Amino acid sequence: MGTALNALKMLDLFSNSLAEIGLSQISRLSGLNKATALRHLRALEEFGLIEQNPQTKTYTIGPAALRLAALREIAKPGLEGARQKMQAAMLDVGESLHLTLLEKDTLQTAVVVETTQHSVRVSLDPSEVIPINATASGLCMLGFGPSFLLSRLDQEEQERFTDATLTDPDLIKEKVALIRRAGWANSNGSYEEGVFGFAAPIFGISQVALGTISIAVPDIRATSERLPVILKSLQSLSRDLTANxxxxxPETFPTEFHP
Amino acid sequence: MGTALNALKMLDLFSNSLAEIGLSQISRLSGLNKATALRHLRALEEFGLIEQNPQTKTYTIGPAALRLAALREIAKPGLEGARQKMQAAMLDVGESLHLTLLEKDTLQTAVVVETTQHSVRVSLDPSEVIPINATASGLCMLGFGPSFLLSRLDQEEQERFTDATLTDPDLIKEKVALIRRAGWANSNGSYEEGVFGFAAPIFGISQVALGTISIAVPDIRATSERLPVILKSLQSLSRDLTANxxxxxPETFPTEFHP
DNA sequence: TAACACGGTTCAAATAATGAACCACTTACC
DNA sequence: GGTAAGTGGTTCATTATTTGAACCGTGTTA
Structure with a gap:
């Protein structure tokens, strides 16, 4: 049901590593017939959500995305202010930052600010859905977000990404209990090898987390000396963004983060 | 032709002043049947481009817009860097800035940075298409953009917005000749009463303007003392953004803007 | 030269979109 | 307290649009 939805789903094919795609490849990846894929692309192009490179004939996300994002910012303000705070924090700690928001029942990347300080950096794909069991953001959300996330743990099997990924619901719940006491979550290569994540909650009006702010550090810089700097930044971001x-x-939430 | 396109066109109903719309109103504004509108909205909602407020039942632009904008930034980088330069210029001159880009054959707002210095400010709607005859950006694009824009002047009647709007093709061409010599364009209330606009071109690889950068000033602050500051900022933005x-x-382009 | 992959087109067949009427509910008004 | 008009949302027979296998012309590779 829904040709419009099928057309839109083609937009999901684009990602960080696959920013330009040709017709045949789109047809293959989407499973749609080449003719239908083309007609959908034409429709999306007319609206501006798709743009075709006249030389290479490949397709990319179009400029309408920016216009819609600006409208979204009007309807639900805050993200632009958040980006500025994140930018400042990036310059301070020198690492990449991600803001995730809980949309419906999945955790999605809303803002990415990549570090300009190091050439070895963590680069997160904004089109990825954040796995709740494998990332610092996900675990943090389990600890401070709506409770249905925790109860869903027992119903769905959790995906494994690396050796360090937590997949057993009971082990996850133990970890979540620790996170609740600490106020922040970490993931040491449990989503991707060599990437250390640190996340803190952003709370909504009812003291339930609506998203998370996280700092991603390559293992070479994830030393114990740098941890206090990261945690301090994370803590103030958590507070500022909640206000933002x-x-x-919650009153019980720790005002200082300890390693 | 195109149900997907019809669905997407509903997104165009949202604007600066109309950020939340109910089902019946959407149906009326779009001319679609209520049932059809609802099904389209559901499809858009499933993709995330539409979000429904559970309390009021009204619809708004959804979070997918932000995700797509981030992907667009990957495919066609530069806008984020441009925003930062504009932000700095805003703090410098204290006025709102707009970056417009020529998409297909219309001029569209790509980045808006509103002033934080004054409570009386010019606020531009990112969903509006920029009229080529009435705005500083439009006139600037006529002067430095692709030539088909100029030739289209004679074919289509130009809309009138205020008493000061230029609609006669010959008068517009005279103005464009002046702009070409000066390097910058202005519009004194020719789009909206009380708004003074100043624009300079952003050039592409082939020395043809691909967009414009403009500063919008309320008439009360559009004094002759402030003009040099505005022009200086505009000139350096034009250069920086072209590089960006x-x-x-072009070699013939003036390196300094004179009133 | 032949084989293959590319972007794009065609048109009969099949599927999905459509809209008038309807429901349940809330608000406003006499 | 009754009624009229608004809201969001549903139903289902009718209708029109989407669909996809085969096809074309071109460019690339072996």
Whole structure:
């Protein structure tokens, strides 16, 4: 059901590593017939969500995406302010930052600020859905977000990404209990080898987390000397961004993060 | 032809002043049947381009817009860098800035940075198409953009917005000749009463303008003392943004803007 | 030269979109 | 307290649009 949806789903094919795609490849990846894929692409192009490179004939995400994002910012303000705070924090700690938001029942990347300080950096794909069991953001959301996330743990099998990925619901719950006490979550290569993630919650109006702010560090820089700097930044971002989105922190939430 | 396109066109109903719309109103505004509108909205919602407020039942642009904008930034980088340069210029001159890009054959707003210095400010709607005859950006594009824009002047009647709007093709061409010599364009209330616009071109690789950068000033602050500051900022933005987008300025382009 | 992959087109067949009428509910008004 | 008009949302027979196998012309590779 829904040709419009099928057309839109083609947009999901584009990603960080696959920014330009040709017709045949789109047809293959989407499973749609080449003719239908083309007609959909034409429709999306007319609206501006798709753009075709006249030389290479490949397709990319179009400029309408920016226009819609600006409208989204009007409807649900805050993200632009958040980006600025993240930018400042990036310059301070020198690492890449991600802001994720809970949309419907999945955790999605909303803002990415990559570090300009190091050439070895963590680069996160904005089109990826954040796995709740394998990332610092996901675990953090389990700890401070709506409770249905935790109860869903027992119903669905959790995907494994690396050797360090937590997949057993009971082990995850143990970890979540620790996170609740600490106020922040970490993931040491449990999503991708060599990537250390540190995340803190952003709370909404009812003291339930609506998203997370996280700092991603390559293992070579994830030393114990740098941890206090990262945690300090994370803590103040958690507070600032909660305020930025008009939320409120629970009284029980720690005002300082300890390693 | 194209149900997908019809669905997408509903997104165009949202604007700066109409950020949340109910089903019946959407049906009325779009001319679609209520049932059809609802099914389209559901499809858009499933993709995330539309979000429904559970309380009021109204619809808004959804979070997928942000995800797509991030992907667009990967495919066609530069806008984020441009935003930062504009932000700096905004703090410098204290006025709102707009970056427009020529998409297909219309001029569209790509980045808006509103002033944080004054409560009386010019606020531009990112969903609006920029009229080529009435705005500083439009006139600037006529002067430095692809030539088909100029030749189209004689074919289509130009819309009138205020008493000061130029609609006669010959008068417009005279103005464009002046702009070409000066390097910058202005519009004194020719689009909206009380708004003074100043624009300079952003050049592409072939020394043809691919967009414009403009500063919008409310009439009360559009004094002759402030003009040099505005022009200086505009000139350096024109240069910086041309470089930012990998373009090249024509040798004949003035290195200084004079009132 | 032949084989293959590319982007794009065609048109009969099949599927999915459509819309008038309807429901349940809330608000406003006499 | 009754009614009229608004809202969001549903139903289902009718209709029109989407669909896809085969096809074309071109460019690349072996």
């Amino acid at each position: 989105f008009g939320g409120q922190m | 987008f990998g373009g090249q300025m």
